[in-house]
Amino acid sequence: MVRAYVGLGANIGDPVRQLKQAIRLIQDTPDIQVRTCSSIYRSDPVDYLNQPDFYNMVAELETTLSAEALLRRCQEVEQELKRVRVIRYGPRTIDIDILLYDQLLIQKENLEVPHPKMKDRSFVVLPLAEVVGDTERFLIPGTSESLGDWVKQIGNPRGILKLEPMLTKREEEKTNVENRKC
C-alpha cells in the first residue's frame, strides 16, 4: 500500500458537485481507498485571469496502483466528468493532479511527482497541509524542505477562502472517508 495525495480543482458547471463526484469515482476504484479529504477552498484564478473562481481540495489516498496507473485512473475520472478545457490554464470541469506518491521522485514525460507547480500554489499547499496535519515533519521528496516550510513561505495568503468541509456528516459516515478535523 502506498500513500498518495491528489489535488482536485474545478471552476465551471457546478464545481463543488464535480469535486464530490470525482471523489466518489476515485473511492469506487478497486485498489484505491480515499482516506482523508481537505475542506474545499475557493480561490481567484491564476495565469488566465478572465474566468470564474476555482474550487480546490486535496485528498489522501492509499493505493496499490503504480503512479502511472493512478494517473490513468485520474484521467479517466476527468473524462467521466466530461472535462472541458479549451484554453491552457483556462476553465475546466475538473482537474486532478498527483501531488505526491509515497516518497518517490518521478521525472517522466507524462508524469512529474512531486507535482512541479504545487509549491507556490496556496490552493494546493493549504489543503494539503490540512490533510497532512503535522506539516513540520512532512518532508517533500527531492527537496530539503518540509511542507511546513512551504506553508510559511506562502505566509498570509490572498485571494483564497476556506469553505465548507468536503463531506457532509452523513457522507462521511456512509463512505468511511474522513474530513480532516483541524
Ligand code: AMP
Ligand atoms: P493539466 O491538465 O494542466 O494538469 O496537465 C495534464 C498533463 O500533465 C497530462 O498530460 C499529464 O500527463 C501531465 N502530468 C505531469 N505530471 C503530472 C502529475 N503529477 N499529475 C497529473 N498530471 C501530470
